[in-house]
Amino acid sequence: xxxxxxxxxxxxxxxxxxxxxxxxxxxxxxxxxxxxxxxxxxxxxxxxxxxxxxxxxxxxxxxxxxxxxxxxxxxxxxxxxxxxxxxxxxxxxxxxxxxxxxxxxxxxxxxxxxxxxxxxxxxxxxxxxxxxxxxxxxxxxxxxxxxxxxxxxxxxxxxxxxxxxxxxxxxxxxxxxxxxxxxxxxxxxxxxxxxxxxxxxxxxxxxxxxxxxxxxxxxxxxxxxxxxxxxxxxxxxxxxxxxxxxxxxxxxxxxxxxxxxxxxxxxxxxxxxxxxxxxxxxxxxxxxxxxxxxxxxxxxxxxxxxxxxxxxxxxxxxxxxxxxxxxxxxxxxxxxxxxxxxxxxxxxxxxxxxxxx
Amino acid sequence: xxxxxxxxxxxxxxxxxxxxxxxxxxxxxxxxxxxxxxxxxxxxxxxxxxxxxxxxxxxxxxxxxxxxxxxxxxxxxxxxxxxxxxxxxxxxxxxxxxxxxxxxxxxxxxxxxxxxxxxxxxxxxxxxxxxxxxxxxxxxxxxxxxxxxxxxxxxxxxxxxxxxxxxxxxxxxxxxxxxxxxxxxxxxxxxxxxxxxxxxxxxxxxxxxxxxxxxxxxxxxxxxxxxxxxxxxxxxxxxxxxxxxxxxxxxxxxxxxxxxxxxxxxxxxxxxxxxxxxxxxxxxxxxxxxxxxxxxxxxxxxxxxx
Numbered sequence: 164x165x166x167x168x169x170x171x172x173x174x175x176x177x178x179x180x181x182x183x184x185x186x187x188x189x190x191x192x193x194x195x196x197x198x199x200x201x202x203x204x205x206x207x208x209x210x211x212x213x214x215x216x217x218x219x220x221x222x223x224x225x226x227x228x229x230x231x232x233x234x235x236x237x238x239x240x241x242x243x244x245x246x247x248x249x250x251x252x253x254x255x256x257x258x259x260x261x262x263x264x265x266x267x268x269x270x271x272x273x274x275x276x277x278x279x280x281x282x283x284x285x286x287x288x289x290x291x292x293x294x295x296x297x298x299x300x301x302x303x304x305x306x307x308x309x310x311x312x313x314x315x316x317x318x319x320x321x322x323x324x325x326x327x328x329x330x331x332x333x334x335x336x337x338x339x340x341x342x343x344x345x346x347x348x349x350x351x352x353x354x355x356x357x358x359x360x361x362x363x364x365x366x367x368x369x370x371x372x373x374x375x376x377x378x379x380x381x382x383x384x385x386x387x388x389x390x391x392x393x394x395x396x397x398x399x400x401x402x403x404x405x406x407x408x409x410x411x412x413x414x415x416x417x418x419x420x421x422x423x424x425x426x427x428x429x430x431x432x433x434x435x436x437x438x439x440x441x442x443x444x445x446x447x448x449x450x451x452x453x454x455x456x457x458x459x460x461x462x463x464x465x466x467x468x469x470x471x472x473x474x475x476x477x478x479x480x481x482x483x484x485x486x487x488x489x490x491x492x493x494x495x496x497x498x499x500x501x502x503x504x505x506x507x508x509x510x511x512x513x514x515x516x517x518x519x520x
Numbered sequence: 521x522x523x524x525x526x527x528x529x530x531x532x533x534x535x536x537x538x539x540x541x542x543x544x545x546x547x548x549x550x551x552x553x554x555x556x557x558x559x560x561x562x563x564x565x566x567x568x569x570x571x572x573x574x575x576x577x578x579x580x581x582x583x584x585x586x587x588x589x590x591x592x593x594x595x596x597x598x599x600x601x602x603x604x605x606x607x608x609x610x611x612x613x614x615x616x617x618x619x620x621x622x623x624x625x626x627x628x629x630x631x632x633x634x635x636x637x638x639x640x641x642x643x644x645x646x647x648x649x650x651x652x653x654x655x656x657x658x659x660x661x662x663x664x665x666x667x668x669x670x671x672x673x674x675x676x677x678x679x680x681x682x683x684x685x686x687x688x689x690x691x692x693x694x695x696x697x698x699x700x701x702x703x704x705x706x707x708x709x710x711x712x713x714x715x716x717x718x719x720x721x722x723x724x725x726x727x728x729x730x731x732x733x734x735x736x737x738x739x740x741x742x743x744x745x746x747x748x749x750x751x752x753x754x755x756x757x758x759x760x761x762x763x764x765x766x767x768x769x770x771x772x773x774x775x776x777x778x779x780x781x782x783x784x785x786x787x788x789x790x791x792x793x794x795x796x797x798x799x800x801x802x803x804x805x806x807x808x809x810x811x812x813x814x815x816x817x818x819x820x821x822x823x824x825x826x
């Protein structure tokens with residue numbers, strides 16, 4: 164007997180046993196890349212999990228595993244969750260994409276939801292938020308606020324989601340400040356406070372007075388605060404403990420409505436594999452309060468961008484836009500399609516440096 | 521590319537800060553291993569030190585008191601390891617690994633109410649004239665006191681191991697515990713003290729991250745530095761000055777590679793990202809081409825009846 168068969172039958176047996184024992188409890192599992200106390204990405208996913216518990220009470224049981232490395236270890240954790248009778252498993256990091264697909268094949272009756280990826284299956288949905296919409300707001304503020312005209316950007320991994328954010332922030336900073344220059348540092352980690360702090364310090368030492376981060380901890384905020392006259396933006400979570408300065412605004416990921424809706428679908432038996440990609444308009448991306456460290460007219464400009472994105476009259480990637488190598492990308496008035504955005508692997512014109520391949 | 525954006529003085533000053541947690545943890549583990557004990561729990565002791573130091577500094581308002589508490593917390597956790605391995609004769613590798621897991625969990629529990637709090641700042645020393653010197657001032661005379669303590673500790677450990685009677689006894693226990701026992705030395709007691717010293721150093725290293733280098737408390741914030749310290753001890757062939765060199769190299773290349781990235785140097789980022797590990801290993805392997813080897817009793821449990 165093949166291992167997959169063995170596992171499947173084990174899962175069926177376990178599922179039957181579990182089903183008999185607690186017929187009307189839906190078990191929802193969450194796989195986290197960092198600790199729930201990171202104050203950023205994983206923290207917000209865990210808020211979503213708590214919202215599911217609050218909404219359905221005894222109808223659901225949630226389990227989570229934190230600090231799961233992206234790679235084979237993730238597969239082990241997901242398999243374990245499925246074997247323990249989870250009906251729905253949220254895997255909340257880009258690097259869980261292949262593990263999720265692999266495990267989903269072995270457990271056709273378990274529903275999987277993978278965040279920020281692009282591979283789906285009959286029992287695997289994907290969901291993500293249009294963080295780049297929030298980056299447009301941040302870029303606007305950054306372009307107005309920088310005095311050195313150097314904006315530092317701490318990247319995590321060179322994946323489309325992060326590259327979209329850099330492009331979107333740059334386009335909108337450039338729009339209000341033609342002299343702006345972006346310095347990008349790749350940390351090659353989602354969560355390593357010491358390294359994130361080092362990266363922020365390096366960028367500040369090299370003249371950046373605005374720091375944008377796409378890593379999960381609040382360490383860059385602390386580094387900026389120590390350095391003095393530097394502003395930052397909360398990433399994934401509000402990070403309001405660093406307001407009003409250095410943190411002047413933030414992108415907040417609001418997963419709760421989605422998690423509640425998807426759990427409800429499983430309970431009702433209406434779950435289907437879908438691809439969800441919501442932004443400011445749908446409320447999946449929220450803009451944290453813009454503090455008084457930002458002048459009123461800048462705040463107004465930022466909120467105007469936010470509103471025009473929310474009501475659909477403006478798309479952050481609207482032509483004319485060229486790629487970094489000078490080739491045409493979007494013509495005047497043309498907006499980027501989701502396919503290009505989902506696989507974005509190039510900088511727009513004006514950003515210096517290469518994307519690690 | 522714009523190398524002029526890199527300020528070498530700030531660069532050297534910040535690489536010293538980046539290296540210090542690693543150095544403290546490595547020096548502690550070096551003494552432990554010299555006594556013949558392999559404690560893989562460095563990461564766990566560091567993170568517990570990080571939160572204990574952070575919490576104490578926040579509650580008392582004194583970073584220095586925080587460091588003292590961190591050393592005590594690290595040492596306290598290491599006693600657990602000592603009881604398991606020295607008195608209950610448990611396997612050192614398994615006990616060390618579980619100590620790390622335990623430390624990570626315990627620190628998360630202890631730190632729940634400390635997320636998002638800012639610790640009191642540890643001031644940098646300021647010597648009149650000396651600290652104001654150009655170049656030399658910020659590099660040599662403009663740091664916090666723990667950084668100097670790390671360097672002093674390295675010198676002290678080197679001197680004690682090499683020239684003092686205490687060091688000789690410690691090494692004897694690590695090389696051949698049966699012979700040391702036959703000579704009348706209390707092997708278990710010496711090892712217990714060495715383990716506690718290692719724990720205290722790891723705790724200090726952890727607190728350096730949470731109080732000075734980052735400074736904040738976040739779960740899991742040591743993010744593997746304890747493991748790098750463990751590897752560093754081996755690659756430094758159990759020699760304190762090489763551990764210092766290794767720590768500075770590792771911290772240094774980490775900061776340099778971030779600097780090069782920010783300056784837009786045309787080296788693929790992947791190479792830059794792996795360079796701290798690669799360069800540190802390379803240099804220390806070349807250095808350890810001489811005949812230095814691990815303490816002979818490393819990782820072996822001792823019982824007087826055997």
